[in-house]
Amino acid sequence: MTDPTRPTAALPPDATPPTFAGPVAAAWALVRTGRIRLAVEELHALQRAESAATLTSPQLALAMLLQVELDLAAGEVAAATGHLGPLTALTGEVEALAAELASGEAAAAYGDHADARDHFLAAGAMPGAEEVLVRPWWVGAVPALVRTGRRREGAELAREHVARAEESRDPFTLAHGLRALATADTCRDPLGMLRRARQLAGVSGSRRLAVQLDSDIAALTILSPGTPGPEIVPMLREAESYAGEEGLWPLHARVVALLARVGEAARPLAGRTLDVLTPAEQRVVRLAASGLTNRQVAAELGVSIKGVEWHLSRVYRKLGIPSREALVTLLGPQLPDAD
Incomplete structure:
Protein backbone atom coordinates (compact mmCIF):
# COMPACT_ATOMS: atom_id res chain seq x y z
CA MET A 1 0.00 0.00 0.00
CA THR A 2 1.19 3.53 -0.68
CA ASP A 3 2.22 5.72 2.23
CA PRO A 4 -1.07 7.20 3.53
CA THR A 5 0.66 10.36 4.76
CA ARG A 6 2.23 11.29 1.43
CA PRO A 7 1.07 14.41 -0.45
CA THR A 8 -1.49 13.79 -3.14
CA ALA A 9 -2.22 15.33 -6.50
CA ALA A 10 -5.59 16.94 -7.06
CA LEU A 11 -8.15 14.18 -7.52
CA PRO A 12 -11.45 14.58 -9.35
CA PRO A 13 -14.57 14.71 -7.12
CA ASP A 14 -16.68 11.60 -7.53
CA ALA A 15 -20.05 11.66 -9.24
CA THR A 16 -23.42 11.03 -7.64
CA PRO A 17 -23.84 7.27 -7.02
CA PRO A 18 -26.36 5.66 -9.40
CA THR A 19 -28.54 4.68 -6.43
CA PHE A 20 -29.09 8.37 -5.68
CA ALA A 21 -30.20 9.31 -9.17
CA GLY A 22 -33.67 10.86 -9.23
CA PRO A 23 -35.54 12.86 -6.58
CA VAL A 24 -33.07 12.19 -3.75
CA ALA A 25 -30.03 13.38 -5.72
CA ALA A 26 -30.33 17.05 -4.74
CA ALA A 27 -30.50 16.27 -1.00
CA TRP A 28 -27.61 13.80 -1.32
CA ALA A 29 -25.44 16.42 -3.05
CA LEU A 30 -26.20 19.00 -0.36
CA VAL A 31 -25.30 16.54 2.41
CA ARG A 32 -22.08 15.58 0.61
CA THR A 33 -20.96 19.21 0.26
CA GLY A 34 -21.92 20.09 3.84
CA ARG A 35 -24.83 22.46 3.14
CA ILE A 36 -26.85 20.87 5.89
CA ARG A 37 -29.64 23.41 6.40
CA LEU A 38 -30.46 23.36 2.69
CA ALA A 39 -30.38 19.56 2.75
CA VAL A 40 -32.88 19.55 5.62
CA GLU A 41 -35.23 21.77 3.61
CA GLU A 42 -34.86 19.56 0.54
CA LEU A 43 -35.61 16.41 2.52
CA HIS A 44 -38.63 17.97 4.20
CA ALA A 45 -39.99 18.83 0.76
CA LEU A 46 -39.37 15.27 -0.41
CA GLN A 47 -41.17 13.79 2.57
CA ARG A 48 -44.37 15.80 2.18
CA ALA A 49 -47.26 13.49 1.39
CA GLU A 50 -47.63 14.56 -2.23
CA SER A 51 -43.89 14.14 -2.88
CA ALA A 52 -43.36 10.97 -0.83
CA ALA A 53 -46.10 9.23 -2.81
CA THR A 54 -43.97 9.53 -5.96
CA LEU A 55 -40.84 7.98 -4.42
CA THR A 56 -39.94 4.38 -5.13
CA SER A 57 -39.18 2.14 -2.15
CA PRO A 58 -35.38 2.46 -2.62
CA GLN A 59 -35.67 6.24 -2.95
CA LEU A 60 -37.77 6.42 0.21
CA ALA A 61 -35.17 4.33 2.06
CA LEU A 62 -32.38 6.64 0.91
CA ALA A 63 -34.36 9.70 1.96
CA MET A 64 -34.81 8.16 5.42
CA LEU A 65 -31.11 7.30 5.62
CA LEU A 66 -30.23 10.91 4.83
CA GLN A 67 -32.76 12.11 7.41
CA VAL A 68 -31.15 9.92 10.07
CA GLU A 69 -27.77 11.38 9.11
CA LEU A 70 -29.07 14.95 9.43
CA ASP A 71 -30.89 14.31 12.71
CA LEU A 72 -27.75 12.83 14.26
CA ALA A 73 -25.64 15.70 12.95
CA ALA A 74 -28.01 18.11 14.72
CA GLY A 75 -27.91 16.09 17.95
CA GLU A 76 -31.49 14.86 17.53
CA VAL A 77 -30.78 11.25 18.44
CA ALA A 78 -34.37 10.42 19.43
CA ALA A 79 -35.71 11.82 16.15
CA ALA A 80 -33.14 9.79 14.21
CA THR A 81 -34.12 6.61 16.03
CA GLY A 82 -37.76 7.28 15.19
CA HIS A 83 -37.02 6.70 11.50
CA LEU A 84 -35.56 3.23 12.04
CA GLY A 85 -38.89 1.41 12.39
CA PRO A 86 -40.35 2.62 9.08
CA LEU A 87 -36.98 2.15 7.38
CA THR A 88 -36.46 -1.44 8.53
CA ALA A 89 -40.02 -2.26 7.42
CA LEU A 90 -39.07 -1.62 3.78
CA THR A 91 -37.88 -4.59 1.70
CA GLY A 92 -35.26 -4.80 -1.01
CA GLU A 93 -31.46 -4.75 -1.30
CA VAL A 94 -31.02 -0.96 -1.15
CA GLU A 95 -33.60 -0.74 1.63
CA ALA A 96 -31.85 -3.39 3.75
CA LEU A 97 -28.46 -1.74 3.27
CA ALA A 98 -29.83 1.68 4.20
CA ALA A 99 -31.50 0.21 7.30
CA GLU A 100 -28.27 -1.41 8.53
CA ALA A 116 -23.01 -0.33 15.89
CA ARG A 117 -20.18 -2.70 14.94
CA ASP A 118 -22.60 -5.53 14.20
CA HIS A 119 -24.83 -3.33 12.02
CA PHE A 120 -21.91 -1.93 10.03
CA LEU A 121 -20.34 -5.34 9.50
CA ALA A 122 -23.73 -6.71 8.41
CA ALA A 123 -23.98 -3.84 5.92
CA GLY A 124 -20.54 -4.71 4.59
CA ALA A 125 -21.67 -8.27 3.83
CA MET A 126 -24.68 -7.15 1.78
CA PRO A 127 -25.02 -6.89 -2.00
CA GLY A 128 -24.16 -3.39 -3.13
CA ALA A 129 -22.16 -2.63 0.01
CA GLU A 130 -19.27 -1.17 -1.98
CA ARG A 151 -8.29 -2.51 17.17
CA ARG A 152 -6.11 -4.80 15.02
CA GLU A 153 -9.13 -5.91 12.99
CA GLY A 154 -10.21 -2.27 12.63
CA ALA A 155 -6.76 -1.24 11.43
CA GLU A 156 -6.65 -4.08 8.89
CA LEU A 157 -10.09 -3.12 7.58
CA ALA A 158 -9.07 0.54 7.28
CA ARG A 159 -5.80 -0.30 5.48
CA GLU A 160 -7.62 -2.58 3.03
CA HIS A 161 -10.12 0.10 2.05
CA LEU A 174 -9.93 8.29 0.67
CA ALA A 175 -10.31 11.17 3.13
CA HIS A 176 -12.76 9.10 5.18
CA GLY A 177 -10.42 6.12 4.97
CA LEU A 178 -7.41 8.04 6.22
CA ARG A 179 -9.48 9.48 9.07
CA ALA A 180 -10.54 5.96 10.07
CA LEU A 181 -6.98 4.64 9.75
CA ALA A 182 -5.66 7.47 11.95
CA THR A 183 -8.09 6.26 14.63
CA ALA A 184 -7.21 2.59 14.34
CA ASP A 185 -3.46 2.66 13.60
CA THR A 186 -2.02 5.29 15.93
CA CYS A 187 1.55 4.10 15.32
CA ARG A 188 1.67 5.42 11.74
CA VAL A 203 -10.58 18.63 -3.04
CA SER A 204 -13.84 16.68 -2.76
CA GLY A 205 -15.80 19.82 -1.86
CA SER A 206 -17.08 18.38 1.44
CA ARG A 207 -16.97 21.26 3.90
CA ARG A 208 -18.47 19.30 6.77
CA LEU A 209 -15.84 16.56 6.48
CA ALA A 210 -13.14 19.23 6.21
CA VAL A 211 -14.33 20.88 9.43
CA GLN A 212 -14.55 17.52 11.21
CA ILE A 232 -5.14 26.17 15.77
CA VAL A 233 -7.39 29.00 16.98
CA PRO A 234 -8.30 30.34 13.49
CA MET A 235 -8.97 26.76 12.38
CA LEU A 236 -11.29 26.20 15.32
CA ARG A 237 -13.01 29.56 14.89
CA GLU A 238 -13.88 28.68 11.31
CA ALA A 239 -15.18 25.31 12.47
CA GLU A 240 -17.19 26.98 15.24
CA SER A 241 -18.78 29.39 12.77
CA TYR A 242 -19.63 26.67 10.24
CA ALA A 243 -21.10 24.30 12.83
CA GLY A 244 -23.28 27.07 14.25
CA GLU A 245 -24.46 28.23 10.83
CA GLU A 246 -25.46 24.71 9.83
CA GLY A 247 -26.93 23.67 13.19
CA LEU A 248 -24.40 20.90 13.81
CA TRP A 249 -24.55 21.11 17.60
CA PRO A 250 -22.52 18.03 18.61
CA LEU A 251 -19.70 19.24 16.35
CA HIS A 252 -20.11 22.78 17.66
CA ALA A 253 -19.87 21.54 21.26
CA ARG A 254 -16.68 19.64 20.45
CA VAL A 255 -15.12 22.73 18.85
CA VAL A 256 -16.11 24.95 21.79
CA ALA A 257 -14.51 22.44 24.19
CA LEU A 258 -11.30 22.50 22.14
CA LEU A 259 -11.29 26.30 22.14
CA ALA A 260 -11.60 26.22 25.93
CA ARG A 261 -8.51 23.98 26.08
CA VAL A 262 -6.48 26.77 24.46
CA GLY A 263 -8.02 29.52 26.60
CA GLU A 264 -10.61 30.78 24.10
CA ALA A 265 -14.29 31.35 24.87
CA ALA A 266 -17.17 30.44 22.59
CA ARG A 267 -18.56 33.24 20.44
CA PRO A 268 -22.24 34.18 20.73
CA LEU A 269 -24.39 32.67 18.00
CA ALA A 270 -27.81 34.27 18.47
CA GLY A 271 -30.20 34.09 15.56
CA ARG A 272 -30.04 30.86 13.59
CA THR A 273 -28.88 28.99 16.69
CA LEU A 274 -32.52 28.99 17.79
CA ASP A 275 -33.73 27.44 14.54
CA VAL A 276 -33.03 23.95 15.84
CA LEU A 277 -35.34 24.50 18.83
CA THR A 278 -39.10 24.01 18.89
CA PRO A 279 -41.29 27.12 19.49
CA ALA A 280 -41.92 25.99 23.08
CA GLU A 281 -38.18 25.53 23.68
CA GLN A 282 -37.48 28.95 22.20
CA ARG A 283 -39.96 30.60 24.58
CA VAL A 284 -38.32 28.92 27.57
CA VAL A 285 -34.82 29.82 26.33
CA ARG A 286 -35.62 33.50 25.87
CA LEU A 287 -36.93 33.81 29.42
CA ALA A 288 -34.23 31.64 31.00
CA GLN A 296 -40.36 32.55 37.26
CA VAL A 297 -40.23 31.09 33.75
CA ALA A 298 -42.92 28.56 34.73
CA ALA A 299 -45.15 31.32 36.11
CA GLU A 300 -44.65 33.48 33.02
CA LEU A 301 -45.58 30.66 30.64
CA GLY A 302 -48.24 29.03 32.81
CA VAL A 303 -46.47 25.67 32.93
CA SER A 304 -44.95 23.52 35.66
CA ILE A 305 -41.40 23.91 36.92
CA LYS A 306 -40.74 20.32 35.83
CA GLY A 307 -41.90 21.29 32.34
CA VAL A 308 -39.36 24.14 32.25
CA GLU A 309 -36.61 21.81 33.49
CA TRP A 310 -37.52 19.24 30.83
CA HIS A 311 -37.40 21.84 28.05
CA LEU A 312 -34.07 23.22 29.27
CA SER A 313 -32.52 19.75 29.48
CA ARG A 314 -33.55 19.12 25.85
CA VAL A 315 -32.11 22.49 24.82
CA TYR A 316 -28.79 21.76 26.56
CA ARG A 317 -28.60 18.36 24.86
CA LYS A 318 -29.47 19.77 21.43
CA LEU A 319 -26.94 22.58 21.67
CA GLY A 320 -24.26 20.46 23.33
CA ILE A 321 -23.92 22.73 26.37
CA PRO A 322 -23.86 21.92 30.10
CA SER A 323 -25.67 24.80 31.80
CA ARG A 324 -27.70 28.02 31.72
CA GLU A 325 -24.47 30.03 31.92
CA ALA A 326 -23.24 28.33 28.75
CA LEU A 327 -26.61 29.07 27.13
CA VAL A 328 -26.27 32.80 27.84
CA THR A 329 -22.71 32.79 26.48
CA LEU A 330 -23.73 30.93 23.35
CA LEU A 331 -26.73 33.11 22.53
CA GLY A 332 -25.18 36.43 23.50
CA PRO A 333 -26.88 39.44 25.08
CA GLN A 334 -29.20 40.13 22.12
CA LEU A 335 -31.89 37.47 21.74
CA PRO A 336 -34.38 37.83 18.89
CA ASP A 337 -37.93 38.74 19.94
CA ALA A 338 -40.56 36.04 19.89
CA ASP A 339 -42.78 36.02 16.82
Whole structure:
Protein backbone atom coordinates (compact mmCIF):
# COMPACT_ATOMS: atom_id res chain seq x y z
CA MET A 1 0.00 0.00 0.00
CA THR A 2 1.19 3.53 -0.68
CA ASP A 3 2.22 5.72 2.23
CA PRO A 4 -1.07 7.20 3.53
CA THR A 5 0.66 10.36 4.76
CA ARG A 6 2.23 11.29 1.43
CA PRO A 7 1.07 14.41 -0.45
CA THR A 8 -1.49 13.79 -3.14
CA ALA A 9 -2.22 15.33 -6.50
CA ALA A 10 -5.59 16.94 -7.06
CA LEU A 11 -8.15 14.18 -7.52
CA PRO A 12 -11.45 14.58 -9.35
CA PRO A 13 -14.57 14.71 -7.12
CA ASP A 14 -16.68 11.60 -7.53
CA ALA A 15 -20.05 11.66 -9.24
CA THR A 16 -23.42 11.03 -7.64
CA PRO A 17 -23.84 7.27 -7.02
CA PRO A 18 -26.36 5.66 -9.40
CA THR A 19 -28.54 4.68 -6.43
CA PHE A 20 -29.09 8.37 -5.68
CA ALA A 21 -30.20 9.31 -9.17
CA GLY A 22 -33.67 10.86 -9.23
CA PRO A 23 -35.54 12.86 -6.58
CA VAL A 24 -33.07 12.19 -3.75
CA ALA A 25 -30.03 13.38 -5.72
CA ALA A 26 -30.33 17.05 -4.74
CA ALA A 27 -30.50 16.27 -1.00
CA TRP A 28 -27.61 13.80 -1.32
CA ALA A 29 -25.44 16.42 -3.05
CA LEU A 30 -26.20 19.00 -0.36
CA VAL A 31 -25.30 16.54 2.41
CA ARG A 32 -22.08 15.58 0.61
CA THR A 33 -20.96 19.21 0.26
CA GLY A 34 -21.92 20.09 3.84
CA ARG A 35 -24.83 22.46 3.14
CA ILE A 36 -26.85 20.87 5.89
CA ARG A 37 -29.64 23.41 6.40
CA LEU A 38 -30.46 23.36 2.69
CA ALA A 39 -30.38 19.56 2.75
CA VAL A 40 -32.88 19.55 5.62
CA GLU A 41 -35.23 21.77 3.61
CA GLU A 42 -34.86 19.56 0.54
CA LEU A 43 -35.61 16.41 2.52
CA HIS A 44 -38.63 17.97 4.20
CA ALA A 45 -39.99 18.83 0.76
CA LEU A 46 -39.37 15.27 -0.41
CA GLN A 47 -41.17 13.79 2.57
CA ARG A 48 -44.37 15.80 2.18
CA ALA A 49 -47.26 13.49 1.39
CA GLU A 50 -47.63 14.56 -2.23
CA SER A 51 -43.89 14.14 -2.88
CA ALA A 52 -43.36 10.97 -0.83
CA ALA A 53 -46.10 9.23 -2.81
CA THR A 54 -43.97 9.53 -5.96
CA LEU A 55 -40.84 7.98 -4.42
CA THR A 56 -39.94 4.38 -5.13
CA SER A 57 -39.18 2.14 -2.15
CA PRO A 58 -35.38 2.46 -2.62
CA GLN A 59 -35.67 6.24 -2.95
CA LEU A 60 -37.77 6.42 0.21
CA ALA A 61 -35.17 4.33 2.06
CA LEU A 62 -32.38 6.64 0.91
CA ALA A 63 -34.36 9.70 1.96
CA MET A 64 -34.81 8.16 5.42
CA LEU A 65 -31.11 7.30 5.62
CA LEU A 66 -30.23 10.91 4.83
CA GLN A 67 -32.76 12.11 7.41
CA VAL A 68 -31.15 9.92 10.07
CA GLU A 69 -27.77 11.38 9.11
CA LEU A 70 -29.07 14.95 9.43
CA ASP A 71 -30.89 14.31 12.71
CA LEU A 72 -27.75 12.83 14.26
CA ALA A 73 -25.64 15.70 12.95
CA ALA A 74 -28.01 18.11 14.72
CA GLY A 75 -27.91 16.09 17.95
CA GLU A 76 -31.49 14.86 17.53
CA VAL A 77 -30.78 11.25 18.44
CA ALA A 78 -34.37 10.42 19.43
CA ALA A 79 -35.71 11.82 16.15
CA ALA A 80 -33.14 9.79 14.21
CA THR A 81 -34.12 6.61 16.03
CA GLY A 82 -37.76 7.28 15.19
CA HIS A 83 -37.02 6.70 11.50
CA LEU A 84 -35.56 3.23 12.04
CA GLY A 85 -38.89 1.41 12.39
CA PRO A 86 -40.35 2.62 9.08
CA LEU A 87 -36.98 2.15 7.38
CA THR A 88 -36.46 -1.44 8.53
CA ALA A 89 -40.02 -2.26 7.42
CA LEU A 90 -39.07 -1.62 3.78
CA THR A 91 -37.88 -4.59 1.70
CA GLY A 92 -35.26 -4.80 -1.01
CA GLU A 93 -31.46 -4.75 -1.30
CA VAL A 94 -31.02 -0.96 -1.15
CA GLU A 95 -33.60 -0.74 1.63
CA ALA A 96 -31.85 -3.39 3.75
CA LEU A 97 -28.46 -1.74 3.27
CA ALA A 98 -29.83 1.68 4.20
CA ALA A 99 -31.50 0.21 7.30
CA GLU A 100 -28.27 -1.41 8.53
CA LEU A 101 -26.27 1.78 7.96
CA ALA A 102 -28.86 3.95 9.70
CA SER A 103 -29.10 1.51 12.62
CA GLY A 104 -25.32 1.49 12.96
CA GLU A 105 -25.12 5.28 12.99
CA ALA A 106 -27.88 5.54 15.61
CA ALA A 107 -26.28 2.89 17.82
CA ALA A 108 -22.94 4.70 17.65
CA ALA A 109 -24.65 7.96 18.64
CA TYR A 110 -26.09 6.23 21.71
CA GLY A 111 -22.65 4.83 22.59
CA ASP A 112 -23.64 1.21 21.92
CA HIS A 113 -20.51 0.44 19.95
CA ALA A 114 -21.02 -3.34 19.90
CA ASP A 115 -24.43 -2.92 18.28
CA ALA A 116 -23.01 -0.33 15.89
CA ARG A 117 -20.18 -2.70 14.94
CA ASP A 118 -22.60 -5.53 14.20
CA HIS A 119 -24.83 -3.33 12.02
CA PHE A 120 -21.91 -1.93 10.03
CA LEU A 121 -20.34 -5.34 9.50
CA ALA A 122 -23.73 -6.71 8.41
CA ALA A 123 -23.98 -3.84 5.92
CA GLY A 124 -20.54 -4.71 4.59
CA ALA A 125 -21.67 -8.27 3.83
CA MET A 126 -24.68 -7.15 1.78
CA PRO A 127 -25.02 -6.89 -2.00
CA GLY A 128 -24.16 -3.39 -3.13
CA ALA A 129 -22.16 -2.63 0.01
CA GLU A 130 -19.27 -1.17 -1.98
CA GLU A 131 -21.48 1.65 -3.24
CA VAL A 132 -21.03 4.72 -1.06
CA LEU A 133 -24.39 5.94 0.18
CA VAL A 134 -23.68 8.64 2.78
CA ARG A 135 -20.30 7.24 3.82
CA PRO A 136 -18.70 3.84 3.16
CA TRP A 137 -19.96 1.20 5.61
CA TRP A 138 -16.45 0.52 6.89
CA VAL A 139 -16.03 4.15 8.01
CA GLY A 140 -18.49 3.32 10.78
CA ALA A 141 -17.17 -0.19 11.33
CA VAL A 142 -13.55 0.82 12.00
CA PRO A 143 -14.09 3.02 15.09
CA ALA A 144 -16.72 0.59 16.38
CA LEU A 145 -14.19 -2.25 16.15
CA VAL A 146 -11.59 -0.12 17.94
CA ARG A 147 -14.02 0.78 20.73
CA THR A 148 -15.00 -2.85 21.28
CA GLY A 149 -11.43 -4.07 21.74
CA ARG A 150 -10.81 -5.19 18.15
CA ARG A 151 -8.29 -2.51 17.17
CA ARG A 152 -6.11 -4.80 15.02
CA GLU A 153 -9.13 -5.91 12.99
CA GLY A 154 -10.21 -2.27 12.63
CA ALA A 155 -6.76 -1.24 11.43
CA GLU A 156 -6.65 -4.08 8.89
CA LEU A 157 -10.09 -3.12 7.58
CA ALA A 158 -9.07 0.54 7.28
CA ARG A 159 -5.80 -0.30 5.48
CA GLU A 160 -7.62 -2.58 3.03
CA HIS A 161 -10.12 0.10 2.05
CA VAL A 162 -7.59 2.94 2.01
CA ALA A 163 -5.64 0.90 -0.56
CA ARG A 164 -8.79 0.49 -2.66
CA ALA A 165 -9.59 4.19 -2.38
CA GLU A 166 -6.05 5.03 -3.52
CA GLU A 167 -6.64 2.95 -6.63
CA SER A 168 -10.03 4.52 -7.35
CA ARG A 169 -8.67 8.05 -6.79
CA ASP A 170 -11.88 9.07 -5.03
CA PRO A 171 -10.91 11.94 -2.68
CA PHE A 172 -14.04 11.75 -0.52
CA THR A 173 -13.70 8.04 0.23
CA LEU A 174 -9.93 8.29 0.67
CA ALA A 175 -10.31 11.17 3.13
CA HIS A 176 -12.76 9.10 5.18
CA GLY A 177 -10.42 6.12 4.97
CA LEU A 178 -7.41 8.04 6.22
CA ARG A 179 -9.48 9.48 9.07
CA ALA A 180 -10.54 5.96 10.07
CA LEU A 181 -6.98 4.64 9.75
CA ALA A 182 -5.66 7.47 11.95
CA THR A 183 -8.09 6.26 14.63
CA ALA A 184 -7.21 2.59 14.34
CA ASP A 185 -3.46 2.66 13.60
CA THR A 186 -2.02 5.29 15.93
CA CYS A 187 1.55 4.10 15.32
CA ARG A 188 1.67 5.42 11.74
CA ASP A 189 1.71 9.21 12.13
CA PRO A 190 -2.01 9.83 12.70
CA LEU A 191 -1.51 13.61 12.48
CA GLY A 192 0.05 13.25 9.04
CA MET A 193 -2.84 11.06 7.89
CA LEU A 194 -5.38 13.55 9.20
CA ARG A 195 -3.66 16.42 7.41
CA ARG A 196 -3.67 14.55 4.14
CA ALA A 197 -7.32 13.63 4.69
CA ARG A 198 -8.09 17.32 5.27
CA GLN A 199 -6.49 18.19 1.94
CA LEU A 200 -8.57 15.53 0.21
CA ALA A 201 -11.77 16.72 1.88
CA GLY A 202 -11.11 20.15 0.40
CA VAL A 203 -10.58 18.63 -3.04
CA SER A 204 -13.84 16.68 -2.76
CA GLY A 205 -15.80 19.82 -1.86
CA SER A 206 -17.08 18.38 1.44
CA ARG A 207 -16.97 21.26 3.90
CA ARG A 208 -18.47 19.30 6.77
CA LEU A 209 -15.84 16.56 6.48
CA ALA A 210 -13.14 19.23 6.21
CA VAL A 211 -14.33 20.88 9.43
CA GLN A 212 -14.55 17.52 11.21
CA LEU A 213 -10.96 16.86 10.21
CA ASP A 214 -9.91 20.33 11.38
CA SER A 215 -11.32 19.50 14.80
CA ASP A 216 -9.53 16.12 14.76
CA ILE A 217 -6.23 17.82 13.88
CA ALA A 218 -6.74 20.45 16.57
CA ALA A 219 -7.58 17.84 19.20
CA LEU A 220 -4.53 15.72 18.41
CA THR A 221 -2.28 18.80 18.33
CA ILE A 222 -3.60 20.10 21.65
CA LEU A 223 -3.07 16.70 23.29
CA SER A 224 0.48 16.39 21.95
CA PRO A 225 3.49 17.65 23.94
CA GLY A 226 4.40 21.29 23.37
CA THR A 227 2.41 24.43 22.69
CA PRO A 228 -0.19 24.30 19.88
CA GLY A 229 0.74 26.40 16.86
CA PRO A 230 -0.91 29.73 16.05
CA GLU A 231 -3.00 28.13 13.30
CA ILE A 232 -5.14 26.17 15.77
CA VAL A 233 -7.39 29.00 16.98
CA PRO A 234 -8.30 30.34 13.49
CA MET A 235 -8.97 26.76 12.38
CA LEU A 236 -11.29 26.20 15.32
CA ARG A 237 -13.01 29.56 14.89
CA GLU A 238 -13.88 28.68 11.31
CA ALA A 239 -15.18 25.31 12.47
CA GLU A 240 -17.19 26.98 15.24
CA SER A 241 -18.78 29.39 12.77
CA TYR A 242 -19.63 26.67 10.24
CA ALA A 243 -21.10 24.30 12.83
CA GLY A 244 -23.28 27.07 14.25
CA GLU A 245 -24.46 28.23 10.83
CA GLU A 246 -25.46 24.71 9.83
CA GLY A 247 -26.93 23.67 13.19
CA LEU A 248 -24.40 20.90 13.81
CA TRP A 249 -24.55 21.11 17.60
CA PRO A 250 -22.52 18.03 18.61
CA LEU A 251 -19.70 19.24 16.35
CA HIS A 252 -20.11 22.78 17.66
CA ALA A 253 -19.87 21.54 21.26
CA ARG A 254 -16.68 19.64 20.45
CA VAL A 255 -15.12 22.73 18.85
CA VAL A 256 -16.11 24.95 21.79
CA ALA A 257 -14.51 22.44 24.19
CA LEU A 258 -11.30 22.50 22.14
CA LEU A 259 -11.29 26.30 22.14
CA ALA A 260 -11.60 26.22 25.93
CA ARG A 261 -8.51 23.98 26.08
CA VAL A 262 -6.48 26.77 24.46
CA GLY A 263 -8.02 29.52 26.60
CA GLU A 264 -10.61 30.78 24.10
CA ALA A 265 -14.29 31.35 24.87
CA ALA A 266 -17.17 30.44 22.59
CA ARG A 267 -18.56 33.24 20.44
CA PRO A 268 -22.24 34.18 20.73
CA LEU A 269 -24.39 32.67 18.00
CA ALA A 270 -27.81 34.27 18.47
CA GLY A 271 -30.20 34.09 15.56
CA ARG A 272 -30.04 30.86 13.59
CA THR A 273 -28.88 28.99 16.69
CA LEU A 274 -32.52 28.99 17.79
CA ASP A 275 -33.73 27.44 14.54
CA VAL A 276 -33.03 23.95 15.84
CA LEU A 277 -35.34 24.50 18.83
CA THR A 278 -39.10 24.01 18.89
CA PRO A 279 -41.29 27.12 19.49
CA ALA A 280 -41.92 25.99 23.08
CA GLU A 281 -38.18 25.53 23.68
CA GLN A 282 -37.48 28.95 22.20
CA ARG A 283 -39.96 30.60 24.58
CA VAL A 284 -38.32 28.92 27.57
CA VAL A 285 -34.82 29.82 26.33
CA ARG A 286 -35.62 33.50 25.87
CA LEU A 287 -36.93 33.81 29.42
CA ALA A 288 -34.23 31.64 31.00
CA ALA A 289 -31.45 33.54 29.22
CA SER A 290 -32.94 36.86 30.36
CA GLY A 291 -32.16 35.96 33.97
CA LEU A 292 -35.45 34.49 35.21
CA THR A 293 -35.38 31.47 37.50
CA ASN A 294 -37.11 28.25 36.50
CA ARG A 295 -39.98 29.12 38.85
CA GLN A 296 -40.36 32.55 37.26
CA VAL A 297 -40.23 31.09 33.75
CA ALA A 298 -42.92 28.56 34.73
CA ALA A 299 -45.15 31.32 36.11
CA GLU A 300 -44.65 33.48 33.02
CA LEU A 301 -45.58 30.66 30.64
CA GLY A 302 -48.24 29.03 32.81
CA VAL A 303 -46.47 25.67 32.93
CA SER A 304 -44.95 23.52 35.66
CA ILE A 305 -41.40 23.91 36.92
CA LYS A 306 -40.74 20.32 35.83
CA GLY A 307 -41.90 21.29 32.34
CA VAL A 308 -39.36 24.14 32.25
CA GLU A 309 -36.61 21.81 33.49
CA TRP A 310 -37.52 19.24 30.83
CA HIS A 311 -37.40 21.84 28.05
CA LEU A 312 -34.07 23.22 29.27
CA SER A 313 -32.52 19.75 29.48
CA ARG A 314 -33.55 19.12 25.85
CA VAL A 315 -32.11 22.49 24.82
CA TYR A 316 -28.79 21.76 26.56
CA ARG A 317 -28.60 18.36 24.86
CA LYS A 318 -29.47 19.77 21.43
CA LEU A 319 -26.94 22.58 21.67
CA GLY A 320 -24.26 20.46 23.33
CA ILE A 321 -23.92 22.73 26.37
CA PRO A 322 -23.86 21.92 30.10
CA SER A 323 -25.67 24.80 31.80
CA ARG A 324 -27.70 28.02 31.72
CA GLU A 325 -24.47 30.03 31.92
CA ALA A 326 -23.24 28.33 28.75
CA LEU A 327 -26.61 29.07 27.13
CA VAL A 328 -26.27 32.80 27.84
CA THR A 329 -22.71 32.79 26.48
CA LEU A 330 -23.73 30.93 23.35
CA LEU A 331 -26.73 33.11 22.53
CA GLY A 332 -25.18 36.43 23.50
CA PRO A 333 -26.88 39.44 25.08
CA GLN A 334 -29.20 40.13 22.12
CA LEU A 335 -31.89 37.47 21.74
CA PRO A 336 -34.38 37.83 18.89
CA ASP A 337 -37.93 38.74 19.94
CA ALA A 338 -40.56 36.04 19.89
CA ASP A 339 -42.78 36.02 16.82
